[in-house]
Amino acid sequence: MTAQLIDGNAVAKQLRAEVAERTQALKARGVTPGLAVVLVGEDPASQVYVGKKVEACQQAGLHSVLERYDASLSEADLLARVAALNEDPSIHGILVQLPLPRHIDAQKVIEAIAPAKDVDGFHVASAGALMTGTPGFWSCTPYGCIKLLESTGIELKGKHAVVIGRSNNVGKPMALMLLQKNATVTICHSATADLAAFTRQADVVVAAVGRRNTLTADMVKPGAVVIDVGMNRNDEGKLCGDVDFAGVREVAGWITPVPGGVGPMTVTMLLVNTLEAAERMAQR
16 A cells, blocks of 8 residues: 555645635725734744745735844833734734744743734634634644645544644644544653554554654554654755655555645645634624
C-alpha cells in the first residue's frame, strides 16, 4: 500500500478562492475585512511568516496592515498599540507575531487582544469557546488540519484519533476539535509510556511535537490517516516533519507531505478567521 497524498496547497487554494468570493460579497455591503499584523524585533523566521500573511491577505482582497517595531519596544507601548487596534473599526483581526522579545510577556499581550479580533485563536476566551463548543476562533494550525482531514472524505465520527503533542497552540486544540467531530481522542506526549502501543490503534494520527522521526512505519496501523504538523531539518538540511515520510507512506492510507501539507493551511485559516470576524461584526 502506498498512501494517497493530502495536498495542502490544493486545499488551501480552494479555501482561499472561497475567502476571496465571500470577501467580495462583504465589500459589496461596504465592509472590507481588515487584518493588523504586529511584528516586534528582527526574527528572520517571523519576518518570512509575516510576509506570507500580508501577501495572502492582499491576494484574497482583504485589507492588511503590517506594523513593524524595534525589539526595544516596551511592553507598555505594545499593549497600548493593541488597545488602539481593538478600537479601530477597520481592523477585524489582530495578530501579534510570536515569539516576542524576552522582556515582553507574550500571554499578557495575547490576552489584551479583544476576543472578537483574536483571529489567531490563542486568547483564553477562544480556548474556552473551543472547550465548551461555543462560537469563537479556532487556532489556525489545528483548524487547518481538520480541513485537510475533511478533504479526504473520511468520516471522523467514531474513529480513534491519536494526537502526539500537548501544546496550547496545536496539540490541545487539535484534540478538542477532533472531539467536536465525534472522534475518540487520545493525547500522547513526552511522558507517554510506549507511544507505539497507542499509535498502532489509531485510525488518525496527528504528529505535532517538533522532533523528526517521532512516528515511524512500525508505529502506524495499515490504512491510517497521518497528519504531520512538524517542521524540522534532516541531516542534509532539508525541511522535514515529525513523521518518517518514506516509511510511513508505505503503510498509511493518507499522509500529508512536508512541505506542502499543513504549512499552507495555517495562513489560509488565518484568512478564514479574519473574514468570519468581519462577517460577525457586520451582523451587529
